[in-house]
Amino acid sequence: xxxxxxxxxxxxxxxxxxxxxxxxxxxxxxxxxxxxxxxxxxxxxxxxxxxxxxxxxxxxxxxxxxxxxxxxxxxxxxxxxxxxxxxxxxxxxxxxxxxxxxxxxxxxxxxxxxxxxxxxxxxxxxxxxxxxxxxxxxxxxxxxxxxxxxxxxxxxxxxxxxxxxxxxxxxxxxxxxxxxxxxxxxxxxxxxxxxxxxxxxxxxxxxxxxxxxxxxxxxxxxxxxxxxxxxxxxxxxxxxxxxxxxxxxxxxxxxxxxxxxxxxxxxxxxxxxxxxxxxxxxxxxxxx
Amino acid sequence: xxxxxxxxxxxxxxxxxxxxxxxxxxxxxxxxxxxxxxxxxxxxxxxxxxxxxxxxxxxxxxxxxxxxxxxxxxxxxxxxxxxxxxxxxxxxxxxxxxxxxxxxxxxxxxxxxxxxxxxxxxxxxxxxxxxxxxxxxxxxxxxxxxxxxxxxxxxxxxxxxxxxxxxxxxxxxxxxxxxxxxxxxxxxxxxxxxxxxxxxxxxxxxxxxxxxxxxxxxxxxxxxxxxxxxxxxxxxxxxxxxxxxxxxxxxxxxxxxxxxxxxxxxxxxxxxxxxxxxxxxxxxxxxxxxxxxxxxxxxxxxxxxxxxxxxxxxxxxxxxxxxxxxx
Numbered sequence: 001x002x003x004x005x006x007x008x009x010x011x012x013x014x015x016x017x018x019x020x021x022x023x024x025x026x027x028x029x030x031x032x033x034x035x036x037x038x039x040x041x042x043x044x045x046x047x048x049x050x051x052x053x054x055x056x057x058x059x060x061x062x063x064x065x066x067x068x069x070x071x072x073x074x075x076x077x078x079x080x081x082x083x084x085x086x087x088x089x090x091x092x093x094x095x096x097x098x099x100x101x102x103x104x105x106x107x108x109x110x111x112x113x114x115x116x117x118x119x120x121x122x123x124x125x126x127x128x129x130x131x132x133x134x135x136x137x138x139x140x141x142x143x144x145x146x147x148x149x150x151x152x153x154x155x156x157x158x159x160x161x162x163x164x165x166x167x168x169x170x171x172x173x174x175x176x177x178x179x180x181x182x183x184x185x186x187x188x189x190x191x192x193x194x195x196x197x198x199x200x201x202x203x204x205x206x207x208x209x210x211x212x213x214x215x216x217x218x219x220x221x222x223x224x225x226x227x228x229x230x231x232x233x234x235x236x237x238x239x240x241x242x243x244x245x246x247x248x249x250x251x252x253x254x255x256x257x258x259x260x261x262x263x264x265x266x267x268x269x270x271x272x273x274x275x276x277x278x279x280x281x282x283x284x285x286x287x288x
Numbered sequence: 289x290x291x292x293x294x295x296x297x298x299x300x301x302x303x304x305x306x307x308x309x310x311x312x313x314x315x316x317x318x319x320x321x322x323x324x325x326x327x328x329x330x331x332x333x334x335x336x337x338x339x340x341x342x343x344x345x346x347x348x349x350x351x352x353x354x355x356x357x358x359x360x361x362x363x364x365x366x367x368x369x370x371x372x373x374x375x376x377x378x379x380x381x382x383x384x385x386x387x388x389x390x391x392x393x394x395x396x397x398x399x400x401x402x403x404x405x406x407x408x409x410x411x412x413x414x415x416x417x418x419x420x421x422x423x424x425x426x427x428x429x430x431x432x433x434x435x436x437x438x439x440x441x442x443x444x445x446x447x448x449x450x451x452x453x454x455x456x457x458x459x460x461x462x463x464x465x466x467x468x469x470x471x472x473x474x475x476x477x478x479x480x481x482x483x484x485x486x487x488x489x490x491x492x493x494x495x496x497x498x499x500x501x502x503x504x505x506x507x508x509x510x511x512x513x514x515x516x517x518x519x520x521x522x523x524x525x526x527x528x529x530x531x532x533x534x535x536x537x538x539x540x541x542x543x544x545x546x547x548x549x550x551x552x553x554x555x556x557x558x559x560x561x562x563x564x565x566x567x568x569x570x571x572x573x574x575x576x577x578x579x580x581x582x583x584x585x586x587x588x589x590x591x592x593x594x595x596x597x598x599x600x601x602x603x604x605x606x607x608x609x610x611x612x613x614x615x
Contacts, residue, residue: 080293095308096341099311100337107330121605124600129590162344264431
């Protein structure tokens with residue numbers, strides 16, 4: 001009997017129920033979206049999505065909304081555009097940040113503390129604070145040389161890369177500081193150059209931190225609206241398209257839901273598959 | 289479309305090759321100098337590309353924005369402090385500042401409190417349940433503000449009278465005997481602002497939970513055990529033993545959320561477009577720059593925002609220093 005009571009106590013029924021309630025409340029909005037995406041225009045307008053859950057057989061279900069947003073609203077094109085923005089914007093800053101973090105961590109130089117303090121300070125600067133001059137500068141470059149970075153993918157990559165650098169340098173340096181200094185000193189004594197040590201020792205050992213940053217940055221860029229709005233408005237990304245859809249909810253909430261669903265899939269897959277790295281990236285220093 | 293993908297792939301390859309070549313070249317250049325010079329300039333050479341990008345796209349523009357805030361709408365003529373005077377004498381802007389203040393006063397506190405609650409509860413139920421519960425609370429962190437806005441529209445939506453109720457909040461209110469409301473239009477007590485804040489608390493709690501949870505796991509078991517032996521109950525344990533030991537993390541989460549909230553922009557754009565007295569500094573910048581094409585006013589607004597964030601910047605740097613001295 002005692003054992004049974006102990007078991008029941010260990011199960012923590014009260015705490016579990018409280019958590020189920022909390023998590024339930026937390027999930028309600030998302031469930032509403034997922035359900036609505038699979039409804040027809042008529043049923044989405046004639047009853048609440050919660051009613052559809054409780055009486056699933058009396059409902060019309062359909063994939064029509066997905067077809068509509070993928071073709072009529074070209075969500076498919078936006079999906080590709082978002083990918084083309086996000087992947088380079090994730091890959092490009094990594095090497096730049098890694099070299100900087102390497103210098104900050106392992107090489108003594110004058111003013112190191114001050115420069116690093118500047119990097120930390122830049123992490124919290126709102127990116128809007130730099131936008132006006134950057135856009136004007138790029139327009140001036142266009143007038144002078146004819147090269148247009150506004151309305152182009154490379155413009156968005158450069159912006160995302162630059163804005164990501166402070167956080168990337170910070171995360172990578174924090175990680176590199178935990179690497180065994182003795183190993184690097186031994187390699188120095190054996191005659192390895194700083195350049196070789198970076199590629200052969202520090203980069204391979206920093207893979208977990210690199211992965212954390214990559215996931216963090218990928219999600220950030222995927223979910224960004226502002227930079228994409230300025231730099232690739234001729235090739236709209238998903239957040240941009242989704243905002244438009246939200247404005248046309250008169251065409252039916254199922255379209256909004258389906259569009260949102262499509263833009264959510266990638267972040268959710270990345271999130272659930274790589275949660276471990278994502279969490280580490282956040283704990284390492286998320287102040288973006 | 290295939291062209292775009294190919295272009296993207298080629299750019300990645302080209303970008304990697306170019307940056308690899310750049311660093312290789314920089315290293316070569318350093319190696320050409322005498323030994324004692326090498327020592328001094330190697331780090332700077334490795335920092336050069338990052339420093340260049342940061343200067344050109346962040347630091348110099350930041351200063352230029354400050355200068356533009358003293359210029360007219362086209363950014364060509366000096367107007368002194370007129371932009372600031374215009375802003376601070378405009379009742380609408382004062383409302384915006386009040387909104388920003390409310391965001392800052394409410395969201396970080398609730399986010400931290402909710403994170404603490406979930407972290408404490410999940411810590412007691414064993415690894416399997418802990419993992420599932422945490423994933424579900426954390427999930428919103430991975431989605432965009434625009435997606436969050438669409439998701440919450442299914443809660444807040446209001447339909448014309450006579451149509452079936454499809455917004456959950458209105459259904460709950462009518463079921464309780466109340467009347468359906470156009471939630472986003474209610475400016476009394478800035479209720480619509482509060483409803484927007486709920487969305488951000490929903491998004492950010494996962495972040496706060498994850499950080500606080502890992503701090504709780506770092507609390508030494510002996511301290512908890514000792515207090516338990518002395519007869520402390522679980523509420524006393526939390527307030528007197530656990531909380532003091534994770535206070536540093538709690539503050540760090542608080543400040544980080546505070547900074548996020550000060551810059552808030554997308555959610556306002558997506559939910560109300562800044563109408564019905566819901567605008568905030570981040571959104572007003574967007575409005576002035578992209579819709580009104582007023583460079584001076586936009587720069588002044590964002591300068592005010594940056595100046596409000598500077599004290600937080602100081603706290604941030606101090607926290608980093610403290611963490612490092614603990615290492």
